[in-house]
Amino acid sequence: MKGKGFTLIEMILAIVISSIVLLGVANFTEFGMRGYFGSVERFRLQTEARFVLEKLSREVRHAVPNLFPASVSSGCVSFYPIVDSGFYATSGADINFLVSDTGATSSSLQSMSLVINPTRPHTDISNLNNIYPLDSVVPPSVSAAYFSIPNGANTLVSESVGKRHYIFDSNNLVEYCLANSNLLTRNGVTISDRVMSENSTLSYQPADVQSNGVVELILEFAENNESTVFELDIQVTNVP
Template sequence: MQALIRPASRLPSRKLKQLRGRGFTLVEMVTVIIILGVLVLGVSSFLIFGTRIFIDATSVDKVMSQSRFAIERMTRELRNAVPNSIRVRDSGDGAWQCVEMMPIISSASYMDMPIAPDPASQFGSLMQSSAAAPLTADQFLLIYPLSPADVYTSTAGTQGKLFSIDSVTADNLKNDISIDFGRAVRFDEASPRQRYFGVQSAVSYCFEQVTPELSLLKRYADYGFNHPNLQPAPADMGTGVLMAENVVNTIGSNSPMAYTPGTLRNNAMVHLNPLFDVQGQSFQYHHQVQVINVP
């Protein structure tokens, strides 16, 4: 008996075309991958470039803000320094350069003080300070400083220009105060304008070399001031506060600071010329600070 063999059923051509339309060929897949790769590469490059620009701009802005703040802070303290108290020193080997000053805490006119050739006395009277902070017992009284040696030496004896104060008694009705030095003292010279200064501690700004091409600016305070002949090195002033970085001046040949002493006709001048470099961009300040000489 002969079996009947039926031919395999065939899908209609319309359905076959529909099934073929749902897939894609290898060429199409490779083409899509190439296109997506190019798009991803372009977008990622754009994002990386934009991020790099933002980081560079932020770094430059940070250094510029630090430098402006540091220069402004130095300027204000230099202008408020005791006359003839500015002195600049460098290490000699390019390791650091410092400017030291004695800030004025209080200042006004004195009325009756023991001044040579008058005899020494334990007491004195002077006017209250109005523009600055009041004179207190934790300050030192300074009269007629003509050199840094007069400013940075507290006198333990009976004659000098700078003495510690034992107590202060204020008379608000008369707007004056009485000073008790705790011992008999006598000041060397009288101020032509009868001016006194109340001081407390010296302040220094130091450019310190970290590498041969890079320096930092630090501020030092509260380290005392009994250094009449030679201002202290940064290592002798304790821990400084970082004020600015990325300074690239070569200390010694292109120092960030210079000092012109005052004369009878001109005030003293501090020249600030720090050079900053960040992300390959350099900018330099050329700033002059005038310091009064009238004691």
């Protein structure tokens, strides 16, 4: 009776062919996994970049217009967030003003400052015109539903066309900086560690007769030898 089974040569051929097939499948799987993890890292990078750009854009657009301190160090942009805003009117030597926060009191405004018609960046906020600390503001009364700055009109250099004012905290300066080691920081706190600082720029262009102030930024985000460059001009939408 004829025996059944593999010969030695057939067995060796089967092992060799199976090994080749398994090696091909392994390489294909490895290639697919690399592509998957690469796409995940790429998505994370894009998500982080969008978060940084959106956060910076929103804060700049809601900052006190034209009150961007002239940065001593390059690669930094500084500004003051708006705490409240409203309209004002001069009455004799006083400045009377309204705020949007109906719950505001003289106590809640004591640590704030009010600015009218800010027009230029600065290095020292105490040397600017039309800025009034509200530590001695007069609160509304039964006969007058507005706050008042006594003798404020005497030092008012230039007025706002729309009679607008902005209230901000002079101790709450927000500063974004491109730092070493590929960091983008906000008041010294890292918000991204994937920004190629040497290939990125962050600056403020002051307002002129034709346009409002603009923050110009070029940010290069990099991960695993791949980089994406974002260029954006952020216009300060509020007007003096």
